[in-house]
Amino acid sequence: IADGDAAQLKELVGDLHEADVGDLIETLDADERGPFVQLLGEDFDFAALTELDESVRLKLLEELPAEALAEGIGELESDDAVYILEDLDAENQAAILDQLPYSDRVQLQRSLDYPEESAGRLMQTDFIAVPPFWSVGQTIDYMREAEELPDTFHEIFVVDPGFRLLGSVPLDKILRTKRATKIAEIMNEDAQPFEATEDREEVARSFERYNMVSAAVVDDAGRLVGMLMVDDIVDVIQEEAEEDLRALAGLGDEEISDDFIVTARSRFTWLVVNLGTAILASLVISLFEGTIEAMVALAVLMPIVASMGGNAGTQTMTVAVRALATQELDARNLWRVLRREVLVSLLNGFGLAVLIGVASAMWFSNTALGAVIGVAIVINMIFAGLSGLMIPVVLEKVKVDPAIASSVFVTTVTDVIGFFAFLGIAALWFNLPL
Amino acid sequence: IADGDAAQLKELVGDLHEADVGDLIETLDADERGPFVQLLGEDFDFAALTELDESVRLKLLEELPAEALAEGIGELESDDAVYILEDLDAENQAAILDQLPYSDRVQLQRSLDYPEESAGRLMQTDFIAVPPFWSVGQTIDYMREAEELPDTFHEIFVVDPGFRLLGSVPLDKILRTKRATKIAEIMNEDAQPFEATEDREEVARSFERYNMVSAAVVDDAGRLVGMLMVDDIVDVIQEEAEEDLRALAGLGDEEISDDFIVTARSRFTWLVVNLGTAILASLVISLFEGTIEAMVALAVLMPIVASMGGNAGTQTMTVAVRALATQELDARNLWRVLRREVLVSLLNGFGLAVLIGVASAMWFSNTALGAVIGVAIVINMIFAGLSGLMIPVVLEKVKVDPAIASSVFVTTVTDVIGFFAFLGIAALWFNLPL
The missing domain is CATH 1.10.357.20 (SLC41 divalent cation transporters, integral membrane domain)
Structure with a gap:
């Protein structure tokens, strides 16, 4: 880093998982972190920022130019983008949102409008929704063709023309069903969606209790607005159990990297x-x-x-x-x-x-x-x-x-x-x- | 229950989720729990037992006849069955295992042979494994035909003829790929499998760190022996954070239902x-x-x-x-x-x-x-x-x-x-x- 040797750095960091890149950033001295991210340029995966302690992340975000930030955040899944944006002050948040394409901006803004610690903040706004009269075959073909799919997903949702949630179908069910079968026949109508304003602790408890992997999030009119994934819930569960431990010992949300x-x-x-x-x-x-x-x-x-x-x-x-x-x-x-x-x-x-x-x-x-x-x-x-x-x-x-x-x-x-x-x-x- | 009205009870309990049935059992008086399960008979989902506190579960298991137990446990996913069996003493364990069909018995016995708190105890032994030269279409057709599939799964595994793990493919990837594509082309070779003897706390940490949803478990020769699912890991994460909290306050693993x-x-x-x-x-x-x-x-x-x-x-x-x-x-x-x-x-x-x-x-x-x-x-x-x-x-x-x-x-x-x-x-x- 001291030599500014971007090529070598890219090679070293290359294929590391975002969690490992996050760790690497934390072991660097505070004044090396900004240059590290800038040297990596487009090869830096902004998802690594979600793995940092809050104090480290905030300091690092201040050092990066707004354009680079906007670009990096624009490429993230919506839930990661919200996670990074929600800690910024209103001014910086607006500056970054302004540089994003219109549709991304609207989606992120809507997530940020939900209360802190709510399901709406945690959810991912990319998901797959199909009408109930489609067949399994049509659905699979649609997924093969569609461009804008979430990175990973474990179920698809079934909605009516008003985008109200009717049910969901896990992927394994789709794979095990003949192409001609209608989605309406195999969809699960029992799964309760979460309200976007629901407290994340309640949501996490349901995930744990009912062994869920993903779930739909609806707005107050029952319209599908997002999807919750278990990997985000895992962090919530860990944090909530830890919060009690810290609270009992008289600790706030301090982190080991705080000064x-x-x-x-x-x-x-x-x-x-x-x-x-x-x-x-x-x-x-x-x-x-x-x-x-x-x-x-x-x-x-x-x-x-x-x-x-x-x-x-x-x-x-x-x-x-x-x-x-x-x-x-x-x-x-x-x-x-x-x-x-x-x-x-x-x-x-x-x-x-x-x-x-x-x-x-x-x-x-x-x-x-x-x-x-x-x-x-x-x-x-x-x-x-x-x-x-x-x-x-x-x-x-x-x-x-x-x-x-x-x-x-x-x-x-x-x-x-x-x-x-x-x-x-x-x-x-x-x-x-x- | 007092009246022994099985039909009415079945109707009441009917469609409840196993977690809710578990709760229901815990609110019953201790001497009503055995009759409750026996009245439900075949309609009782033994998965509810995994939701009980250990002391309640052990007492209840003692009251049930071995045949009913063996039958109920035989219908469970292998990870749930192991969870229930591992707390029993060797004699009762053997009595139940003896009544199971040979293949189930061998699988469960193998899981039970792994050390306590290891990945081998947590894993599910039903999974889908295909050879790398299959096409996506062949794989989908196989899943549509196969009888003995796990209840839920999020990825399939790719193995060589010696059942050594080559890679994995998440279901969403399969759904998004054209039928003619070979599995070998889309499989992910980077995902590290866990050793069956690995400590479950280490496993949980990896799941959390790398946002995993499922993972392969291999034996010491690198052969695929099972699959870990995030819902079981969620319980481990919760338990481990709670263990520290309890330990700091000088508590063992007492439960609120202990006498x-x-x-x-x-x-x-x-x-x-x-x-x-x-x-x-x-x-x-x-x-x-x-x-x-x-x-x-x-x-x-x-x-x-x-x-x-x-x-x-x-x-x-x-x-x-x-x-x-x-x-x-x-x-x-x-x-x-x-x-x-x-x-x-x-x-x-x-x-x-x-x-x-x-x-x-x-x-x-x-x-x-x-x-x-x-x-x-x-x-x-x-x-x-x-x-x-x-x-x-x-x-x-x-x-x-x-x-x-x-x-x-x-x-x-x-x-x-x-x-x-x-x-x-x-x-x-x-x-x-x-």
């Missing part, structure tokens, strides 16, 4: 929110300053009570958040699950209480102290189980994402109850000052 | 491991008993230092664990990521140090105490960032799953360093006894 200021800022918010929890816990402890002064062993043991509750609460909460996300947990089985959580908490609470109680009693040669910490543990474990389940459920009810908000509340409960129960019971039992 | 004893036992292990961490932290605190007795405000504030470190460590660790799993983090960019984490820790450490320092100084009217906690926070945040990144990386290096083991170590570091730094600096600064 440190962006990362620090996005993580700081979460730390400050948790600081609130920690301060609340400190306030509870400060109620018992006199108690601790009189019996400093309490300060040594109190983190154990809080941390056991925190761990147990996190376990239950993680199960609950995922079960809500995959719709395995709902009003029908909430009661059953709640009962189970209480039993689990009791069982594990007693188990830990015995272990910790005996260890504490021996450590400080004080049987009563062992009993106190044991009781506190059981109490905190029960609250941990209840809050770990009910906080996500309630948040979901009031339309707050449980993955993002649950853990602050659960930790607050287990910290506050943990310190309060342990120090409070100790103060009463040993008749200590506050 | 409470199984759940309690699987979670208890994790709690006991974390108890070790908590006790270690207590030991550190106990070193400073005298210090705390002399200045009880330290006991009030110390959980803040530990918990801020814990949260920051969990953030970094979650990023690191996922980046390792998706291979976004490796030797090439470790140094860059490490530098970023240190900078993020410093920035957020100073931010939190100022907030907490000022608040503590005002609370206890003690400026020096504010300074001490500020310094302790910065120190703990740096250790949190370093351990959050390096512990997963080192665990991956020594072949321990970072998702499972990281959080115990990271919490240990942030607790121990947090308490030690805060109490230690306070003891020195204020010249307090130990």
